[in-house]
Structures are given as structure tokens and as C-alpha cells.
Amino acid sequence: xxxxxxxxxxxxxxxxxRRYLGHLQNKGVKKISSNELSELLGYTxxxxxxxxxxxxxxxxxxxxxxxxxxxxxxxxILGLDREYKTVxxxxxxxxxxxxxxxxxxxxxxxxTALFDNNPxxxxxxxxxxxxxxxxxxxxxVRDNNIDIGVICVQRDGAQSIADTLVAGGVKGIWxxxxxxxxIPDKVSLESVHLSDSLHALSFxxxxxxx
Amino acid sequence: xxxxxxxxxxxxxxxxxRRYLGHLQNKGVKKISSNELSELLGYTxxxxxxxxxxxxxxxxxxxxxxxxxxxxxxxxILGLDREYKTVxxxxxxxxxxxxxxxxxxxxxxxxTALFDNNPxxxxxxxxxxxxxxxxxxxxxVRDNNIDIGVICVQRDGAQSIADTLVAGGVKGIWxxxxxxxxIPDKVSLESVHLSDSLHALSFxxxxxxx
DNA sequence: TAGATTGTTAATCGATTAACAATC
DNA sequence: TAGATTGTTAATCGATTAACAATC
Numbered sequence: 001x002x003x004x005x006x007x008x009x010x011x012x013x014x015x016x017x018r019r020y021l022g023h024l025q026n027k028g029v030k031k032i033s034s035n036e037l038s039e040l041l042g043y044t045x046x047x048x049x050x051x052x053x054x055x056x057x058x059x060x061x062x063x064x065x066x067x068x069x070x071x072x073x074x075x076x077i078l079g080l081d082r083e084y085k086t087v088x089x090x091x092x093x094x095x096x097x098x099x100x101x102x103x104x105x106x107x108x109x110x111x112t113a114l115f116d117n118n119p120x121x122x123x124x125x126x127x128x129x130x131x132x133x134x135x136x137x138x139x140x141v142r143d144n145n146i147d148i149g150v151i152c153v154q155r156d157g158a159q160s161i162a163d164t165l166v167a168g169g170v171k172g173i174w175x176x177x178x179x180x181x182x183i184p185d186k187v188s189l190e191s192v193h194l195s196d197s198l199h200a201l202s203f204x205x206x207x208x209x210x
Numbered sequence: 211x212x213x214x215x216x217x218x219x220x221x222x223x224x225x226x227x228r229r230y231l232g233h234l235q236n237k238g239v240k241k242i243s244s245n246e247l248s249e250l251l252g253y254t255x256x257x258x259x260x261x262x263x264x265x266x267x268x269x270x271x272x273x274x275x276x277x278x279x280x281x282x283x284x285x286x287i288l289g290l291d292r293e294y295k296t297v298x299x300x301x302x303x304x305x306x307x308x309x310x311x312x313x314x315x316x317x318x319x320x321x322t323a324l325f326d327n328n329p330x331x332x333x334x335x336x337x338x339x340x341x342x343x344x345x346x347x348x349x350x351v352r353d354n355n356i357d358i359g360v361i362c363v364q365r366d367g368a369q370s371i372a373d374t375l376v377a378g379g380v381k382g383i384w385x386x387x388x389x390x391x392x393i394p395d396k397v398s399l400e401s402v403h404l405s406d407s408l409h410a411l412s413f414x415x416x417x418x419x420x
Numbered sequence: 421t422a423g424a425t426t427g428t429t430a431a432t433c434g435a436t437t438a439a440c441a442a443t444c
Numbered sequence: 445t446a447g448a449t450t451g452t453t454a455a456t457c458g459a460t461t462a463a464c465a466a467t468c
Contacts, residue, residue: 007459011413015406019388033425045425046461053427061426062468078409079416093310097303101404109408148411172415174408178229188414190407194311196225197402198319198384199288201358203221204398205382206289217435243449255449256437263451271450272444 010051014078016041017051021071033064083108084172085145089161090152091116091124091131094176098150099127109148113140117157137161141168151175220261224288226251227261231281243274293318294382295355299371300362301326301334301341304386308360309337319358323350327367347371351378361385 020040024032034045041048052058052070055077059065075081086104088095091114098104099111114131116122122133132140141149141164149165151158151173158177165173172188175181178196183189203209230250234242244255251258262268262280265287269275285291296314298305301324308314309321324341326332332343342350351359351374359375361368361383368387375383382398385391388406393399413419 006417006419009459011410011419012406014413015403015409016390018409019406035425044461046463047459049426049428050460057427059426060468061466062424064425077413079412080409084412084415093303093307097307098404100303104405104408107405107409147415172411174411180226183420185420186418188411188419190411190414192402192404192407193225194308194402195314195317196222196229197400198314199225199228199290199317200221201382201384201398201400202289202294203224203287204400205294205357207216208396209216209221209398210393210395219435245449254437256439257435259450259452260436267451269450270444271442272448274449 006054010054013043013051014074017048018071018074018078018080021067021074024067025071029067031064032067032070034059036064080107083110084147086111086148086150087113087115087137087141087146088150088152089115089134089137089165090154091118091121091126092152095150095152096126098152098176099129112144112146115140134161138164138168141165141170146170148172148174151177151181153177155179216264220264223253223261224284227258228281228284228288228290231277231284234277235281239277241274242277242280244269246274290317293320294357296321296358296360297323297325297347297351297356298360298362299325299344299347299375300364301328301331301336302362305360305362306336308362308386309339322354322356325350344371348374348378351375351380356380358382358384361387361391363387365389 020037034048037048038045056073058070058073086109088099088111095114099114104111111129114126114129115134115137116131117134121131124131140146146168147170149170151161153161155177158175158179159181162173162175162181162183166184166187170187172190173181173183175189175191176194178193181189181191230247244258247258248255266283268280268283296319298309298321305324309324314321321339324336324339325344325347326341327344331341334341350356356378357380359371359380361371363371365387368385368389369391372383372385372391372393376394376397380397382400383391383393385399385401386404388403391399391401
């Protein structure tokens with residue numbers, strides 16, 4: 001389980017494995033082989049076995065994988081067997097959308113506060129969570145042992161917010177601002193570049209790529 | 211410019227090239243070499259030259275690349291030299307966030323209508339754009355030659371909305387529902403799986419990956 | 421036991437990097 | 445012209461796929 005050996009490609013496939021295993025579990029499926037998973041996911045059976053064996057031996061020869069067990073293992077591998085205390089910075093429409101996304105609560109991301117610099121929204125509530133003054137961000141993060149900061153502010157304020165989150169001691173940043181943030185290596189960064197994604201779609205349309 | 215030869219990795223880098231070239235242009239930088247771009251972007255100079263040469267010869271030996279020209283070329287390659295008529299399906303917080311994201315307008319994605327199935331919001335306006343009844347979606351898409359449909363509905367309704375958009379004749383779908391949609395090959399699909407992204411962040415935090 | 425399917429090593433493929441001739 | 449930097453071919457690296465022995 002050496003970090004240095006885990007490629008980004010695998011990291012991107014793991015949540016997808018989890019999603020499909022969750023569906024199978026809901027359908028009451030008890031057992032699945034790498035071949036069946038291959039048909040479902042579109043990865044080769046070989047790749048699926050390789051991916052899983054990066055983290056351990058979860059199957060049984062001649063039988064396959066127990067869905068319940070594999071789902072639990074992948075949750076553990078993904079770090080979804082714990083709670084993450086989370087704050088959302090920027091209480092605009094996007095920040096509200098993220099905060100409302102009740103899916104997050106189900107898997108342990110607890111949003112404890114929102115932050116904004118607009119006096120008109122400070123003190124209001126979004127989905128029962130209070131909007132604080134962004135001036136209090138660093139202290140709040142430190143005092144409440146916040147794990148993750150979600151950045152939903154405009155591009156120009158994003159780096160400064162990131163610095164504040166890092167100073168407060170977050171372990172990870174989920175960034176929605178269209179900028180490549182500078183973050184120390186001890187903090188994990190995942191950026192969702194919506195405009196990049198839209199531009200990739202534009203490219204695919206132009207070049208007729210499915 | 212054979213489609214079959216363009217790897218997904220390049221498609222994902224192109225919008226990033228565009229972003230940085232835009233910044234350089236705003237700063238008034240006239241000329242840049244692959245080596246300077248390399249320091250800025252963190253890709254090797256060799257990769258940058260390879261990527262660009264997939265689409266043509268945009269530089270000048272002994273000199274480098276003209277920022278203005280290269281920016282324009284990449285816009286053209288990405289298909290950002292035209293207008294895309296766009297509809298957003300699902301007028302919840304996420305749909306509103308996308309509709310408000312005025313950045314999109316700048317580069318030619320014109321949102322002409324929103325759609326929802328909630329009678330309480332049908333007829334209202336979001337960012338000056340009217341919310342229509344989703345029952346009218348297929349006709350609207352067909353009658354107005356809509357290019358792109360953005361799916362901001364819950365998981366369970368997403369495939370049906372996608373089918374309707376395809377029936378209406380969209381060229382691309384930008385999907386935010388946490389599901390892998392089934393779409394005919396003639397239509398391009400770009401999915402933003404927010405939960406997958408968050409789970410990848412969780413993984414990175416657990417495994418201390420920057 | 422025989423059949424099935426994993427875990428794992430070996431082979432292949434594709435993407436990235438290095439090198440350098442072409443040329444501005 | 446000399447120096448710089450591209451465009452492009454060749455070498456390397458890493459990820460995916462194939463093959464098969466281990467074993468349930």
C-alpha cells in the first residue's frame with residue numbers, strides 16, 4: 001500500500017468501483033466475479049483484479065468477490081469509514097448547492113459551517129448551517145479541528161482562502177475556483193475545474209468524440 | 211487531426227493551456243517558449259511541444275510561440291470560436307449555480323432556458339432566464355436547435371432526461387448526476403461526478419497524497 | 421475431484437521524455 | 445552568422461492486457 005506506487009488512474013477508478021458495488025448491494029447481489037464487474041464497468045477483468053490487488057486480496061479463487069465485503073473494503077481504502085468535519089467557503093449558489101447535497105452527509109462529510117464576506121448573508125442559515133464571517137475562518141478551522149475546506153469563491157479570492165484554510169490546519173481542500181492553487185504537500189488538493197470540463201466537452205463535440 | 215489519435219490525456223490538458231495563455235495575454239506577454247510554459251504548467255517542454263504539434267505547427271524555431279496566436283489557435287481547437295445554445299435541466303441550487311456562472315457566457319455558451327418539473331418554480335426566472343416545464347424539453351430543444359444540455363437533476367431522473375435531450379437532437383451533454391449515462395455515440399458526454407471527486411480527495415487525505 | 425476464478429507474472433501497448441536535426 | 449527553439453524521431457517509462465499457475 002505504498003503511496004508512491006498508486007497511480008492517479010487507480011485513484012479515479014476506485015470511487016467508480018464503490019458506486020457500482022453500492023448498486024449491486026442495493027439489488028441484493030451477494031457475489032460477483034471480475035468478469036461480471038468487467039461487463040458492468042467497461043474495464044477489463046484483468047485491470048479490475050490488478051487494481052484490487054494493489055490494496056490486498058479480497059477475493060476467493062474459484063468463487064469471486066463477496067459484494068458486501070468488497071464494498072466495505074473499498075470504503076475503507078477510500079477513507080470513507082470515518083467522519084470528515086467540513087466547512088464551505090463562499091455561500092453563493094455553488095456553495096449552497098454543495099451544502100444542500102445531502103448525499104455528502106450519508107458518507108461522513110459533515111458540513112459544520114459556511115463562510116462568506118457579504119454582510120447580507122453572514123448570520124443567515126443554509127440548510128440549517130450558519131454562515132459565518134470569513135474573517136473568523138482560520139480560528140474556526142483550528143478550534144473545531146476541521147478536516148476539509150471547500151472553496152466556492154471567485155477566482156481572485158481563492159488562493160488567499162486556501163492559505164487561510166492551510167494555516168488553520170485542514171488536511172484537504174476541495175476547490176471549485178478556476179485556478180491552480182499553491183498548497184503545501186502535507187495538504188491534499190482536489191480541484192473541480194468546471195470551465196475546463198465544459199471546454200473538454202466543447203472539444204469532444206467539435207471532434208465528434210463520444 | 212485524426213480523432214482516433216487524440217488521447218484523453220491531451221484533451222484534459224488543452225483547457226489548462228488555454229487558461230494559462232489567457233493569463234499571459236492579460237499580463238501583456240507577447241511571446242513564450244515551451245520551456246517557459248513548462249515552468250508555468252509543470253508539464254515538460256517536450257510534452258507541450260508534442261501536444262501542440264498534434265494539431266499543427268504554431269511556433270517559430272529559434273523564437274517560440276506568439277501568445278495571442280497560440281491562444282486563438284487553442285480556442286479554435288477546443289471549439290470555443292463559436293456559440294453553443296445551451297439548456298439547463300433541473301433548476302435547483304446546482305442548476306442555478308451553473309446558470310449564474312457568468313463566465314460561461316463570455317466564451318459562447320448561451321443558456322437560453324432552464325427546465326424543471328416543480329410547478330412552484332416553472333415560470334420563474336433565474337438570472338433572467340425563464341424556467342420551463344420539463345414536459346416541453348424535447349420540443350424546445352428541437353425547435354431552438356439546442357447544442358448542449360446540462361443535467362442538474364437527481365440521479366434517478368437523469369437517464370430519462372438524457373434520452374429526451376438526445377431525442378431533441380443535442381450534440382453534447384454535460385452531466386452532474388452521479389450516474390454513468392447511456393448515450394448514443396453521435397452525442398458527446400462529459401460527466402462531472404462530484405461525489406467521485408470528493409471520494410478521491412478522501413483517498414488522498416488518507417494516503418497523504420498531495 | 422473438476423471447474424471456476426483469483427492473484428500475479430510476463431508481454432504489450434501507449435504515453436511521456438529525451439535527443440537532435442531543421443530552421444528561424 | 446551564431447544562438448535559440450521548434451518540430452519530430454527515437455528511447456524510455458508506466459499502465460494496461462494477456463496468460464497461467466495457484467487454489468478454492
